[in-house]
Amino acid sequence: MNAIPIKNNQTLKIQDIPVFPYEEFLELNTGMASDVYLHCVNYFGHLLDDHLRLYCCMADDTNGNILISSAVINPGSGLPIPSFTARHFAFHVFERELHENFGIQYTDHPWLKPLRYSHNRADLHSEIGNYPFYRIESEELHEVGVGPIHAGIIEPGHFRFICNGEQILHLEIQLGFQHRGIEQLFPEKKTLLQRNILAENIAGDTVIGHTVAFADLWESLCDFKAGDDILYARTIASELERIAIHTGDLSAICTDVAYQLGSAVFGRLRTPVINTFQVWCGNRLAKSLIRAGRNPYPVTPDIADALNRLFDAYEPDLNEMYQRMKTLPSVLARLERTGTVTQEQAERIGAVGPAARTSGLIRDIRWTHPYLRYGHIPHQPIVKHHGDVYSRTQIRKQEISQSIRYIRNLIGEIPGTGITNSELKAPMANAFVLSLTEGWRGEICHCAITDSAGDLILYKIKDPSLHNWTALALAVRNNDISDFPICNKSFNLSYCGHDL
Amino acid sequence: MKLQFKIGSVFSDVKILLHQGKQYIPDVTGVEVPGIFRGRPVITAAAAGAVAGAGAAAAENQELMELCPTGAISGDPLCIDMGKCVFCGECQKLFPHRIRFTKDYKISSLTRDGLIIREGQDVPVVPDPGLVRQEIRKYFGKSLKLRQVSAAGDNSCEWELNAAGNVNFDMGRFGIEFVASPRHADGLVITGPISKNMAGPLQICYDAVPHPKMIILAGTDAISGGIFAGSRALDRSFLEKYKVDLYIPGNPVHPLTIINGVLILMRCK
Numbered sequence: 001m002n003a004i005p006i007k008n009n010q011t012l013k014i015q016d017i018p019v020f021p022y023e024e025f026l027e028l029n030t031g032m033a034s035d036v037y038l039h040c041v042n043y044f045g046h047l048l049d050d051h052l053r054l055y056c057c058m059a060d061d062t063n064g065n066i067l068i069s070s071a072v073i074n075p076g077s078g079l080p081i082p083s084f085t086a087r088h089f090a091f092h093v094f095e096r097e098l099h100e101n102f103g104i105q106y107t108d109h110p111w112l113k114p115l116r117y118s119h120n121r122a123d124l125h126s127e128i129g130n131y132p133f134y135r136i137e138s139e140e141l142h143e144v145g146v147g148p149i150h151a152g153i154i155e156p157g158h159f160r161f162i163c164n165g166e167q168i169l170h171l172e173i174q175l176g177f178q179h180r181g182i183e184q185l186f187p188e189k190k191t192l193l194q195r196n197i198l199a200e201n202i203a204g205d206t207v208i209g210h211t212v213a214f215a216d217l218w219e220s221l222c223d224f225k226a227g228d229d230i231l232y233a234r235t236i237a238s239e240l241e242r243i244a245i246h247t248g249d250l251s252a253i254c255t256d257v258a259y260q261l262g263s264a265v266f267g268r269l270r271t272p273v274i275n276t277f278q279v280w281c282g283n284r285l286a287k288s289l290i291r292a293g294r295n296p297y298p299v300t301p302d303i304a305d306a307l308n309r310l311f312d313a314y315e316p317d318l319n320e321m322y323q324r325m326k327t328l329p330s331v332l333a334r335l336e337r338t339g340t341v342t343q344e345q346a347e348r349i350g351a352v353g354p355a356a357r358t359s360g361l362i363r364d365i366r367w368t369h370p371y372l373r374y375g376h377i378p379h380q381p382i383v384k385h386h387g388d389v390y391s392r393t394q395i396r397k398q399e400i401s402q403s404i405r406y407i408r409n410l411i412g413e414i415p416g417t418g419i420t421n422s423e424l425k426a427p428m429a430n431a432f433v434l435s436l437t438e439g440w441r442g443e444i445c446h447c448a449i450t451d452s453a454g455d456l457i458l459y460k461i462k463d464p465s466l467h468n469w470t471a472l473a474l475a476v477r478n479n480d481i482s483d484f485p486i487c488n489k490s491f492n493l494s495y496c497g498h499d500l
Numbered sequence: 501m502k503l504q505f506k507i508g509s510v511f512s513d514v515k516i517l518l519h520q521g522k523q524y525i526p527d528v529t530g531v532e533v534p535g536i537f538r539g540r541p542v543i544t545a546a547a548a549g550a551v552a553g554a555g556a557a558a559a560e561n562q563e564l565m566e567l568c569p570t571g572a573i574s575g576d577p578l579c580i581d582m583g584k585c586v587f588c589g590e591c592q593k594l595f596p597h598r599i600r601f602t603k604d605y606k607i608s609s610l611t612r613d614g615l616i617i618r619e620g621q622d623v624p625v626v627p628d629p630g631l632v633r634q635e636i637r638k639y640f641g642k643s644l645k646l647r648q649v650s651a652a653g654d655n656s657c658e659w660e661l662n663a664a665g666n667v668n669f670d671m672g673r674f675g676i677e678f679v680a681s682p683r684h685a686d687g688l689v690i691t692g693p694i695s696k697n698m699a700g701p702l703q704i705c706y707d708a709v710p711h712p713k714m715i716i717l718a719g720t721d722a723i724s725g726g727i728f729a730g731s732r733a734l735d736r737s738f739l740e741k742y743k744v745d746l747y748i749p750g751n752p753v754h755p756l757t758i759i760n761g762v763l764i765l766m767r768c769k
Contacts, residue, residue, distance in 0.1 A: 117697055119733035128697045148701045151680035153648045153661045156698060177697045178652045181733030189727075194569040197586055197727050204656025204752060261513060268523045268667045279535025282601075285656050285752060288588050296593065317519060324512055496654050499697075 003028060003058065003069035008369040009220045011433040014449065017055070017070050022081060025071035029056045030087035036347050037061040039363070041436060041445045043084070043094035044460045045102055050074070052102055057434055057447065061368040066434055073104070075122075080105035090350025093466050100126075116176035116499045120184065131174045133160050140164060144481065148177045155495035159484075166480045171473045178499035186448075186459035192218070192292060192424075195456075199446075200287045202461060203497035208234070208241040209439025210461070210497075211290040213446040216371060217435035218292040221428055221448060227421045230295045235373040236307070236410055237277075237289055239403035242440040244273040246396040247318070249492050253393055254325070256486040257334040265321045269314060276310050279303070293424035304411040311404050322397050335390035339475035339487035342387055349470040353442015354395045355491055359387035365438035377406055387475075392490040399440075429454040441465060441494065463497025524670045528759050529606075537754075538587040538601035541580045543619045546598070564591055564598065570720070570727055577619035582607055582749040583723040608748045608761025615723070615747055627764050635712035636745065640686055641766055643675030646716070647685035647709065651702050652734070653692030656752035657719035661689065664755040671759050674766065682706075687714030687745070693721040693728040699735040706738070714745040714765070718753045726751065 001018050020028060032038045042057040052075045058067045073081065083106040084091035096115040098104045103122030106112060114121075117128045135143075141164055148156035156177040162170040182202060189195055199214035200207050212234050219226055247270040254262030274284040281289040281297040289297055325331055341351070346359035356363040364381035366374040382398045384391035427450050435446045442464030449458040472491050476484055525531050533539075546557035564573050568591060572584035580599070591599045604624060609615050610631040650658050664671045665678065679685050682705050694702065706713075717739075720726040725734060748761040 119696060119731075129700065148698070149649055149705055153650070153658050153678055155650045155653065155655055155658060156701065177695065177701065178650075178692070179695050179697050179733050180652045180693060180728045181731040182728070184733075185728065185731055189569075191569065193567070193588070193590060194727065197569050197588060201654045201656075201721075201727055201751075204654035205659060207656075261516065264667050265516060265520060268520065271523075271663070271666070271668045275534055278533070278537065282536035282538050282589060283587070283751075284754070285659065287586075287656070287751060320516055320519060324516060327509075494655065496652070499652075499695075 003067035005065035008436045009216045011220045014430045022071045032058050033088040075102045080107045083109040089348050168476050178496040182500045187456045203494045206439045207286045208237045213435045213437045213444050215292040221433045222424045228415045231372045242403045245440045246400045252489045256489050262325050338389040340388045341475050350467045351471045352464045355468045358384040358391035360385045365436045389490040427454045465493040465498045523667045537603045540604040540607045542600050542622045545620045580617045582615040586751040605756045606760045645679045647682045648689045651692040651698040652695035657691040660752045664758045669755040682708035689716045690722050693725040694736050696735040716746040718748045720751045
């Protein structure tokens with residue numbers, strides 16, 4: 001018996017997912033994870049009357065499959081079980097969630113701490129105010145606590161540093177403040193429009209990334225073949241979102257090294273990009289642009305024209321500013337060799353997206369599990385090897401240029417009108433479906449399960465930040481604490497995407 | 501050679517500045533928003549739009565109420581509550597003869613009730629300066645320092661609050677600024693539906709702001725919970741304890757809505 005392979009956005013019957021005894025399930029999945037191009041995209045539990053069914057989804061980057069397997073355990077027994085994490089650390093966040101939500105105990109999990117203090121957690125005595133921080137007893141070291149409320153307009157999270165003088169020895173990141181119970185709301189909200197809007201509000205800076213994952217998933221579940229105009233609009237929107245946020249990040253990086261000109265110029269360059277979303281769909285963050293089963297805002301020649309004009313004006317200014325920034329020793333000194341994540345670390349923690357690609361680890365769903373039009377582009381991921389803040393700055397600039405190229409090519413051939421999309425059918429009953437997209441932060445995974453009536457009973461969301469927060473914690477080790485803000489900005493991770 | 505190099509660098513900075521030109525919006529209180537914008541909605545009375553009788557109109561109202569994802573549409577005659585509306589525009593798409601979103605971005609209100617748009621009403625939201633608290637009028641006319649608290653927001657309103665201060669919108673020209681410490685602030689701007697996990701930190705932050713202080717709610721999530729209303733992970737009891745001084749609707753709030761909203765508080769003399 002083996003895990004069942006599916007493609008990205010494929011629906012399958014729950015009964016076709018093999019059920020393994022837990023020990024075998026553990027061997028199978030941790031065995032696969034020893035291959036770096038076979039990584040876990042989601043691992044979660046579904047509580048049924050008296051038992052918990054665990055689903056593990058491993059993405060095979062070599063041949064574009066996702067391998068699904070499952071096991072059934074009894075969380076009520078209180079008996080500890082061996083952990084995946086002891087074999088491969090990348091599973092740690094998933095098992096922390098299983099521990100938090102269902103009270104599963106592990107014999108050998110090295111870091112079994114609360115993940116997000118979800119409202120439906122097993123132990124309600126465990127509260128966000130008394131998180132068990134790691135401590136080092138010492139006369140020489142001191143601790144610095146920052147947050148949850150920070151000194152700017154940012155989302156909340158708590159950072160606890162252990163420092164030796166100015167140098168950071170250890171950083172622990174405590175999250176959960178943004179928890180809105182969004183996964184539980186998916187089955188509770190009954191209309192498709194409500195669920196669509198929930199998906200838009202998972203992370204307001206990744207509206208397209210998450211909403212495309214939802215729409216693709218829902219269309220697969222309802223056996224709907226999206227027409228070319230839908231795929232086309234969504235592909236352009238995905239790349240435009242990447243350009244917008246990467247530009248904003250370049251500005252934020254300049255702000256944090258006190259480079260005023262870069263901060264102002266990159267900051268203002270983001271404005272026409274997001275205003276193009278507004279011209280297109282009426283919202284600067286592209287809320288309302290993506291709807292499952294339809295294309296409310298098709299790309300018209302006018303939109304294509306607006307995009308062309310946008311890039312004609314935007315690109316020379318971006319290039320000029322970036323070239324200038326690159327020549328400034330005072331900027332480079334703050335970026336180079338700061339906040340380094342090695343390839344070995346990236347692999348161990350299961351990093352995804354640009355955070356992985358800047359450490360030489362190629363993870364890009366557009367390349368390995370193509371969706372929308374990415375199979376035809378053809379996409380080649382940009383890879384860097386130093387893993388420092390400068391690499392994460394460079395990759396943003398290069399990905400912006402790459403995305404502009406993709407969009408410029410795409411708008412040369414707008415699919416004709418008159419494409420008729422079929423109607424959305426009812427969701428398939430007793431089904432399991434998985435959708436992967438490559439948001440600007442990296443891999444997004446949505447999974448759903450329906451019951452015998454075709455009603456949604458489980459919705460699972462994984463934002464790339466779930467993995468990458470650990471990368472930030474590792475990156476700042478042995479750096480000066482004054483470099484924390486620039487390290488943080490260079491990742492720009494999502495709090496709400498993590499906390500859900 | 502060295503001198504030449506330095507002059508060259510200065511020139512490239514000047515060149516960049518010249519290429520940027522003037523980026524600020526000269527009149528943020530009157531400028532038109534580009535493209536489509538879903539601002540203040542207008543509801544056409546059923547009698548004017550409907551061909552059939554009262555029964556058909558009632559059925560249409562019912563459909564509109566069921567369509568709205570956040571229950572922002574209600575009542576007979578019909579109302580839209582901008583404090584609940586997520587501005588998805590689906591009602592306008594399906595019932596264009598009944599609902600139309602105008603490009604009016606000046607939709608902030610001093611009262612919760614002021615966010616409710618009634619059937620047939622097509623006038624700008626004009627706040628009554630008399631509703632602004634005496635102490636706000638007295639102290640906060642020339643400058644306003646605000647502390648923002650993201651309480652389970654999805655980072656979209658946070659984004660737009662930041663954008664309100666960028667070189668394009670330049671809120672700083674009015675003396676409005678976001679500060680790092682609540683001790684330096686004149687009030688709080690709250691975004692997000694307020695999770696249980698943020699209820700405690702929000703209270704601590706509010707307590708740290710010196711008197712007199714104001715509360716501004718930015719975004720549909722903060723005003724009503726938005727799409728998250730009713731989630732068991734929320735704790736909105738903070739809002740039951742204090743008077744809210746300004747409601748800025750939007751999903752997310754547009755920078756122009758923010759600036760024009762806050763200006764109501766500053767120009768109420």
